[in-house]
Amino acid sequence: MDNEILKYLSKYIPITKELEEEISKIEFIKCFDKGTVLLEEGKISNECYFIIKGCIRSFYLKDGEERTTEFHTEEQAVVPSAYGSNVPSEYYLECIEDTITGVGTPELETEIYQKFPQIESLNRALGEAIMAKQQDSFAEFKMASHEEKYLALLKNRPDLLQRAPQHQIASYLGIKPESLSRIRKRIMNQK
Amino acid sequence: MDNEILKYLSKYIPITKELEEEISKIEFIKCFDKGTVLLEEGKISNECYFIIKGCIRSFYLKDGEERTTEFHTEEQAVVPSAYGSNVPSEYYLECIEDTITGVGTPELETEIYQKFPQIESLNRALGEAIMAKQQDSFAEFKMASHEEKYLALLKNRPDLLQRAPQHQIASYLGIKPESLSRIRKRIMNQK
DNA sequence: TGAAGCCGTTGACTTAAGTTAAGAAAGACC
DNA sequence: GGTCTTTCTTAACTTAAGTCAACGGCTTCA
Numbered sequence A, B: 001m002d003n004e005i006l007k008y009l010s011k012y013i014p015i016t017k018e019l020e021e022e023i024s025k026i027e028f029i030k031c032f033d034k035g036t037v038l039l040e041e042g043k044i045s046n047e048c049y050f051i052i053k054g055c056i057r058s059f060y061l062k063d064g065e066e067r068t069t070e071f072h073t074e075e076q077a078v079v080p081s082a083y084g085s086n087v088p089s090e091y092y093l094e095c096i097e098d099t100i101t102g103v104g105t106p107e108l109e110t111e112i113y114q115k116f117p118q119i120e121s122l123n124r125a126l127g128e129a130i131m132a133k134q135q136d137s138f139a140e141f142k143m144a145s146h147e148e149k150y151l152a153l154l155k156n157r158p159d160l161l162q163r164a165p166q167h168q169i170a171s172y173l174g175i176k177p178e179s180l181s182r183i184r185k186r187i188m189n190q191k
Numbered sequence C: 001t002g003a004a005g006c007c008g009t010t011g012a013c014t015t016a017a018g019t020t021a022a023g024a025a026a027g028a029c030c
Numbered sequence D: 001g002g003t004c005t006t007t008c009t010t011a012a013c014t015t016a017a018g019t020c021a022a023c024g025g026c027t028t029c030a
Helices: A004-009 A017-026 A106-115 A117-143 A146-156 A166-173 A177-190 B004-009 B017-026 B106-115 B117-143 B146-156 B166-173 B177-190
Strands: A029-032 A037-039 A048-053 A056-062 A065-072 A092-095 A099-104 B029-032 B037-039 B048-053 B056-062 B065-072 B092-095 B099-104
Touching: A004 A017, A004 A048, A017 A106, A056 A166, A065 A166, A065 B117, A106 A117, A117 A146, A117 B065, A117 B117, A146 A166, A146 A177, A166 A177, B004 B017, B004 B048, B017 B106, B056 B166, B065 B166, B106 B117, B117 B146, B146 B166, B146 B177, B166 B177
Parallel strands: none
Antiparallel strands: A029 A099, A037 A092, A048 A099, A056 A065, A056 A092, B029 B099, B037 B092, B048 B099, B056 B065, B056 B092
């Protein structure tokens, strides 16, 4: 099976011949160079992405300063919150690496859900699971010290620290680059 | 329409006679006194709740200290992250007011989804919308000062500050009760 | 090769939150 | 009514993050 999206789906639901044909037919792969901006603040977004390879950073501007909200990597879906709603986006999507994605649209989604209701079921179940996980990690995050947040990131997504520049990591953690630098120094000295 | 759940559903999808009969038949209303613990750490949970009236607080224990993760109020669903999964819960659910809820189970859910796929579609769509909102507010929360977090809560959920004791609000904001007290004093003096 | 920018680090200073402890106010219970 | 508990506030001290500024390393590009 050389289709990444089918490979992903097969983890959760049986892939029928019919489903395989349909998905192969409609899958729409796009490649983006590092630095490509997929969505800008104020623009309407009608695409969502499933990352096959690479990293997409979402961030918004506050007082001219970039605030990173997420780093999306392999096997993750990127659904702009304004996706399909005709509401201008409040944030940016930027590829911080060369990135290969499957691209979806609201129309395509509707079509697939009609033909394959089990995929909508899957998305509901996955969505609920992701939401519960989000709530848990939000709770952890709220009470953690900045150092603990950094250590948690180091543990859960060690690759990110290699893939993204440190000041972006800092804004993702909700701290200033200077603080992150000091935290790293402190941890080094403790060892 | 005297059924709160139907009233809620009718905001999003047309209520057919058949749907109305079915939901009325299966709806299971329970009332709980203030102080009732609906779920304890370590217990399996097989119920989810839709709050008609009241307030349910979810929290977990860390080093013997309660950490409030959410205050669920009217028209909100409370789905324990371990719901239907046979995994012991990591947190508690407690009614901090007399509370009236609709109660759901995984079996009931499956049954409803089979009979009324449009409800599963609705749940998927609502889930995605809630998730996007969660991500946005998480992003705001990360970069906000403690004072800004308090002011945001004051603005978005002013009722909570009347309904829950201050130390629970503090742990919900991720700060110590002493800090919240100081922040409130600071704000009062500024006015 | 040299100038300009970006990035991470460091230092000095300010500000605010955590910690510990104590006390006042309000409620619950007997 | 009086005691006990819970809740909130206040104070003194410690610790760490924000702010501002400077510097060195590295890349880019003319």
